[in-house]
Amino acid sequence: MSEHPGVTGSSRYRFAPSPTGALHIGGARTALYNWLAARHDGGELILRIEDTDRERSTPEHVEQILDSLRWLELDWDDGPLFQHADAESHAEALERLLESGAAYRDPATADDVRAWKAAHGSERGYRGAPNGDAADAAVRLRVPDDGDTVVDDVVRGPVRFPNRSFDDFVIARGDGSVLYNFAVAVDDARSGVTEVIRGDDHLSNTPKQLLVLGALGHEPPRYAHLPLLHGPDGKKLSKRHGAASVGELRDSGYLPAAVRNYLALLGWGTTDDTTIMSTEELVRRFEVKDVGRASAIFDEKKLRWLNGRFMREMPLDAYTEAVARFVGREPDEDLRAACSIAQEKAQTLAEVWPLIRFLFEDPVPDEKAWRKVMRSETLPLLEDAGAVLADAPSFDPQAIEEALAPVLERHSVKPGKLYQPIRVAITGSTISPGIFESLAALGRERTIRRIEEALVRQSG
């Protein structure tokens, strides 16, 4: 159509969140699937902000959503478009329907409709009558009593809705502002959207949009409705389900690539059971028609595991970069060295700093660890270790291990009896990267000092 510049005949996808809250993982998955599908078949992706609800939509939420998408590294080719900014075309389409008689003004209120239903039974939707006097009444779309409206869904197959069961639904408020099901249909047609991938909660809305499209004489796009995501309790995912928003995922220390991989697997899978996939592989293999039909439960344990795999396989530079961003430090040589000894130990970015903190700050003694490890008989061990380390020919992990070996023999103790007190002395905790690597990274000076401080603290 001539009013659709840029429509080339290839597929056009859209992601259309409403800015009434932060982007949830459900919305993130919808965004990801649209993105994967668009990138897979070389189509375009439009980002449209569904803000016709002026009451609940806020600029802050818009920013949050854009931030989340950027963090997920999902880009778009057009937009963000704002739905409410397109009021003229909505008004124009509305006028057309009013003139053709496909829609009519009806002063009936929600209460009136309820009363009508009480009187007429619930097997047939509300049918109103035009009222010429009501210039400021809501506009309803006339829905036929006969026939079905069929949604030919890519993941569910054809789904039939008896027209009789629908109300003559409201498409515009009394003040002329349009409602969701109308705006969506008009916008999708106007921007030449050919593929609609969205949550299953919209399946029941689709026939309404089809009815609007039909009344306007537009070809409908192809629809694919994704199964909904649920929390661990099986209920619809919401704020109380922990890391439910993209922002929380980021703050929990997850990697965007791992989140993309995990989300892709929530509702879709490969025939050969491949689990870990790069984004390139995801793009190559993802097809909407292979999406499952059953709702899925978000399982953070698996995300953690997947994230750990990505963390461990990252090049050190990228790893250091990610850690630096997460903890708000410079990705300098010190941090890089610290990261190199902690990389294999952490499943999330949030777990890295506690492991390497002792290299940047004085250790904060964990009393429990101290009591458990620092016994009277460990004093001579620590003393001996301190002396040996002070004299070690060099201070790399191997040299340290070799220097410490005789201490073990002299006191005939198992390795743990020596290493744990040292660990607590230099890190304050019983948990750290490998002891030799930790000592080497800390350096001789600080090592000796911390051991001496521990001895003072312990005997004093």
Next chain:
RNA sequence: GGCCCCGUCGUCCAGUGGUUAGGACAUCAGAUUUUCAUUCUGGGAACGCGAGUUCGAUUCUCGCCGGGGCUACCA
């Protein structure tokens, strides 16, 4: 209430008119290990129920049960 969707291990994802129903996370046991992790080996664990079709159903059909969505002058 009406309309609609869904139902394979605890969870996610495969799969088939005839399979020992597969993989992953989680879990359990064992091995490795200086802590914590990692890694390795092994184990347990599922086709919601009832009919029908069929020589044979987890797979096809219907009913039931269970879960979910929509039913706003919200999106």
